[in-house]
Amino acid sequence: MIMTTTNLKQRSLLGLKGMDATELTSILDRAAYWDAHTEKQVSVLQGKFVANMFFENSTRTRFSFEMAEKRLGAEVLNFTAAASSVEKGESIYDTVRTLESMGIDAGIIRLKPAGVLQELAEKVNVPLINAGDGNNEHPTQALLDLYTMRRHFGEVRGLNVTIVGDIMHSRVARSNFWALQAMGANVSFCAPDNMRAGDIPQMRYVSMEEALQSDVVMMLRVQLERHASGMIKSAEDYRLHYGLTEERAARMKEHAIIMHPAPVNRNVEIDDALVESSKSKIFTQMQNGVPIRMAVIERALRN
Structure with missing residues (x-):
């Protein structure tokens, strides 16, 4: 099913600017639920494929996301620019679109240039989560x-x-x-x-x-x-x-x-x-x- 633009925007997390206390609190409350959860792994996202697309290095942040994904039962694909065709000239947009076309359900993205993530989010049809973009937001x-x-x-x-x-x-x-x-x-x-x-x-x-x-x-x-x-x-x-x-x-x-x-x-x-x-x-x-x-x-x- 193709997501509506509004639905996609609600599911993505590009930044916190403009987010109100109610929505922030709902995320904090849900985190508290998972924090108190005794099982190490659940099958909440079984059958979902999540790509960690890191165009800027950050082992610590990627491991944290990967741990979160695996605890929820998702299938994880790790992509790092240092070992990718981006080094050979492929655009970030082409890389994300390629992974989208292969069937990922969501993308975690870390980028050096600010502003690119917002443009990507308007062109792809999967929710994106900002893992750090330039000096913009984290x-x-x-x-x-x-x-x-x-x-x-x-x-x-x-x-x-x-x-x-x-x-x-x-x-x-x-x-x-x-x-x-x-x-x-x-x-x-x-x-x-x-x-x-x-x-x-x-x-x-x-x-x-x-x-x-x-x-x-x-x-x-x-x-x-x-x-x-x-x-x-x-x-x-x-x-x-x-x-x-x-x-x-x-x-x-x-x-x-x-x-x-x-x-x-x-x-x-x-x-x-x-x-x-x-x-x-x-x-x-x-x-x-x-x-x-x-x-x-x-x-x-x-x-």
Whole structure:
């Protein structure tokens, strides 16, 4: 059966911008259901074929999606650009259309260029889930972040959350911004002047000292390759001014938590001793990624 455009749009997850608290909560609630589910594997999506189409490397995110798919009983096809005809000049669109024509029921897509995913979604007739597109959005990461906060604090509304790091290039920061706002949290950012996002004027920036007074301090990975372009002087200089050091963490509120989307540059954006400290939720976030992605994949494939 060919899906209607509206039905397809409802099942796809391209981003969290514009999604309201009711819909976000429904995904979080369904993730909680799967989180509490004792069986390792169920046959909810038996006979469904899901393609993980990663045109940008991310082993951790792909494994999380694959675990979610297999736990739901789906058949999984893994596609990586490094071993594909895309390297030989085939377009991303042609690759996705090829897999669609072979009979996949849904596609998980990770891309470097922003904006391409939206165009793809308008041309193919299977639901697509965004696993990260350029510096645009990373919706399942933000959903697992919300889920982690809700599980720890009981609710997201009213929380003061500060995201620290390279906001300009961060899809995680953008998805969290839209979702946290919709859920009633107070969101602020902390970044060097040359790493601030000029495309979202609503973003509020605070000092590192102010960031430490938040309920949630979310550190972003420093892309050390930006050192070559002059965006950061050095890893040591970044840690000195914007790293979450043990000394800074000691000034956080007693109930506050530390988050990070991973992978972590230890002793750059966050001190090694803090990664698995009592305040840290970093590995909990990774754990929560599986039930969140189960909820999102199920939403895409079940009537």
